[in-house]
Every structure is written in C-alpha cells, then in structure tokens.
Amino acid sequence: MFLDLIYPPVCGICGKINKKSLCKKCEIQLKPYEMNSICKPKNKYFDYQIKILKYKGIVRERIIDFKFNEKSYLYKTFAKIILNDKKVYGFLKKYDIIIYVPMYIKKKMLRGYNQCELIAKELASKLQIEKQFNNLKKIKDTKKQSSLIKEERKANIKDAFKINNSTSIINKKIILFDDIYTTGSTVNECSRILKEAGAREVLVLTLAID
Ligand SMILES: [Zn+2]
Structure with missing residues (x-):
C-alpha cells in the first residue's frame, strides 16, 4: 500500500520503530x-x-x-489494538460486511483522508470480510453533534445519510465502524437506515468511548 512507502x-x-x-x-x-x-x-x-x-x-492524545x-x-496501530482481543476478533469474524460512518464530502476534501x-x-x-465503502453516503452537512443538546441532536442527524445500493446489504450482517462514540445518535441513525434497507444485523464497533 502506498502509505507504507511514505511512513x-x-x-x-x-x-x-516497530x-x-x-x-x-x-x-x-x-x-x-x-x-x-x-454488549447488546x-x-x-x-x-x-x-x-x-x-x-x-x-x-x-493519539486519536487527536x-x-x-x-x-x-x-x-x-488502531486496527491492531481492535483485533488484539481474541473475543472481539472472533465476534467480528462472523460478519459479512464492514462499512464506516461517512463524512460529508466537503469535510473529507478538507482533511485529505478519512x-x-x-x-x-x-x-x-x-x-x-467484504467492504462496502461507497454504499452509505452522508448527504447533509450536519452541525457538530457535541455542540447540540439532546433534542437537537436527533433532528440534526435525521435523514443525513442514504444508501446507494440496498440489494447488496439485504440479509447481511454488517459492522458499522466509527472512531469515537459520544451520544450514539449518529451510529443509531446509520443503523436505522441500514436496517430499513434490509440488513439482518448491525454491529456498532467504536475505537474509543467518550
Ligand atoms: Zn510503543
């Protein structure tokens, strides 16, 4: 991968060095x-x-x-930390597809990578396992969830995502990855859409819990 050549x-x-x-x-x-x-x-x-x-x-510090x-x-390093635990590894292995919580296109362009x-x-x-990275899209530029009160958060995130191709997720077990879990309203909204589109099971995997 090209990143290995740079770093x-x-x-x-x-x-x-390690x-x-x-x-x-x-x-x-x-x-x-x-x-x-x-947990369930x-x-x-x-x-x-x-x-x-x-x-x-x-x-x-390292996530920042x-x-x-x-x-x-x-x-x-983060992927290694996630898969280091045998129980976690075994659980994740049973899933069909992995996707992540997408950023709004303009934000991704600013940072250069997601x-x-x-x-x-x-x-x-x-x-x-299969990755379907272009299937879930963020179509609304939402405000930062942490800047809002609980009631506003739901409205802010509502209909912010859409699925391009639901055929490929019907009856599939999906891992939805996100880096930080705060209130959970974003991953919950993504899960709602995935379930509506026919996903059998959604597992939210988060690197760190705030
Ligand atoms: Zn070290």
Missing part, C-alpha cells in the same frame, strides 16, 4: 484504557456494540494526532 513501520503510541505497529511496552501501557466489551444495547437500531478503548489520556495532526499511519476509512480498510483486510 516507516513504527509503534503508533511511542513512535519507535514492525507490528504496536510495541510490547505500549501494549501494557494501554491496559488501563481497554474495555473490549461486547437497549432501544437502539443496532443489535450489538463493541467498545474498545476509553477516550482518555494517551488514547485521546490521527484525526487532526496528519498522523494517518496510526490506522495500523480516518475511519483507513481503519475500516485495514480491519476488512485482516478479517477478510
């Missing part, structure tokens, strides 16, 4: 932030949720680097 293999957490993208020392350092929980949420459109890390300390400080190579796409692509390749 040397480093541990994304400490920055030292072929596996995560060194043993940092793996231990991340232990207090690990959740690796699989109530009153949501999605069927399962997997939470990997707490959005705190070093985890928060990844999203805003051009450290796109961190996708490898951090969720990079992680989801790596997960698809490691898990050997």
Whole structure:
C-alpha cells in the first residue's frame, strides 16, 4: 500500500520503530484504557456494540494526532489494538460486511483522508470480510453533534445519510465502524437506515468511548 512507502513501520503510541505497529511496552501501557466489551444495547437500531478503548489520556492524545495532526499511519496501530482481543476478533469474524460512518464530502476534501476509512480498510483486510465503502453516503452537512443538546441532536442527524445500493446489504450482517462514540445518535441513525434497507444485523464497533 502506498502509505507504507511514505511512513516507516513504527509503534503508533511511542513512535519507535516497530514492525507490528504496536510495541510490547505500549501494549501494557494501554491496559488501563481497554474495555473490549461486547454488549447488546437497549432501544437502539443496532443489535450489538463493541467498545474498545476509553477516550482518555494517551488514547485521546493519539486519536487527536490521527484525526487532526496528519498522523494517518496510526490506522495500523488502531486496527491492531481492535483485533488484539481474541473475543472481539472472533465476534467480528462472523460478519459479512464492514462499512464506516461517512463524512460529508466537503469535510473529507478538507482533511485529505478519512480516518475511519483507513481503519475500516485495514480491519476488512485482516478479517477478510467484504467492504462496502461507497454504499452509505452522508448527504447533509450536519452541525457538530457535541455542540447540540439532546433534542437537537436527533433532528440534526435525521435523514443525513442514504444508501446507494440496498440489494447488496439485504440479509447481511454488517459492522458499522466509527472512531469515537459520544451520544450514539449518529451510529443509531446509520443503523436505522441500514436496517430499513434490509440488513439482518448491525454491529456498532467504536475505537474509543467518550
Ligand atoms: Zn510503543
């Protein structure tokens, strides 16, 4: 992949050369932030949720680097952290398709890359499951969810997404990936649309929980 040519293999957490993208020392350092929980949420459109890390300390710092400080190579480290847990790996392996929560086109153009796409692509390749990255589209430029109160959030996100091709998701088990989970209204709205289009099951996988 072209990114490997630009970036040397480093541990994304400490920055030292490491072929596996995560060194043993940092793996231990991340232990207090690990959740690796699989749960069945109530009153949501999605069927399962997997939470990997707490959005705190070093985890928060590295995610900010990844999203805003051009450290796109961190996708490898994050994908490795997600798949490191055997229980999580086994659960994800049972799914048919992976997609991610898309950005509005203008925002993607500003940043140059979509951090969720990079992680989801790596997960698809490691898990050997199909990716459908152009199927779910964001068609409305919404306000930042965290800037709104609960009632406004639902209205803000309503009808912000659409599915291009529902035939390819009918009766499929889908992993919906997002980087940070705050209120969950965005992933819930995406799940609603996926379910309406015929998806059998939706699992929300989030890297970090705020
Ligand atoms: Zn390290």
